[in-house]
Amino acid sequence: MSNRLPADERRTQLVESALELAEGGGVGAVTVRAVAENAGVSLGVVHYCFDSKEALVVAMAETLIQQLADTMRTAFDIPHDEPAPQGVRGLRELLFKGLSAAWPSIEATAGRQLLTYEITTYSLRHRNAGALGGDVALQQYRIMDEQAHAFLSACAEQTGTTWTEPIESVARIALALIDGLTLRWLVDRESDSIVSELDDMAAIIAARAVGKP
Template identity: 60%
Template structure:
């Protein structure tokens, strides 16, 4: 007999089943029937929770955004270390720590990282076709990353006594665009040593957009 789960738990189970399918064989393999078989439930159960595939993919995107947000908060939240981390040198140390903390979380989940790009592309195609629900996922994904990166950069500047020379939202967008490219290239060649060098370069580029607070005032 099928275990009766609260609606939220059932939806979460079905979303995780859908992501398992997509990680193995791609987003195009996600169908209502395939998800029902993966989760061991009837078609009716899936249809009760999700009207169609677009609604299911939208829920997958939302789940990935929440996971991404949690990973970024963990990585950035543990970036501050002991000792003096003031000034531009301290800024570079904290930036490097934040990016370095983030990378293992990405490296451990290559299929999920690839799925994130797939859902973004799928959402953009659906948006162009007029499916606003699925199409909104791409925007939500990047808006969430923007918020987390902006908060990290603001806190890093405050903690190190530095000031950004450009609007912090613009710097966050630049930072995320660089990381996006690094992750996508790594998914292609899995060159971890190159990633380490690229993250170092990213830190240097980002730090160039800051000055020490007293220098700016003086």
């Protein structure tokens, strides 16, 4: 019965199988044979869906990017039917609220967060070689930029503030801070420090805004 899945469902199954392997052993653990065994299918089924390991890694990256985008979109969803705090102080509060809402999902998916960094590195190495998958890192950050841009725009609108720098630059700085904090947490797992660090991050970002005249 498992061999009769529609092609899209089969690809999804194989990608999830590959992600499970990569969470435990990194991208190096992902081979066509290992994915086939983990998914309980033949080698031919994997080769039919993906003509190379690189194609499979690209599909893994695309899945991780979409999951990350969905998480950010949900966490950064600002209710429009509730009065928001105003001014730069209100902006800081709203930024902190969004960052705090996103963080639990980061801690809950530590393995996939680590894998995201690994696939980014994998993509950059392949980009230098001009190989398949070289644009994955660019795609990843492009989608993250879009979500951050939307969140920052909504926060400013809700709090009656305006950014003193191009919002694209503010989004880049915000994402760089999140990247660094996430990577540091993956190293030391100091969860007790996260609340104050997220508050500091919100202050750094809010400092690039002023109240509208």
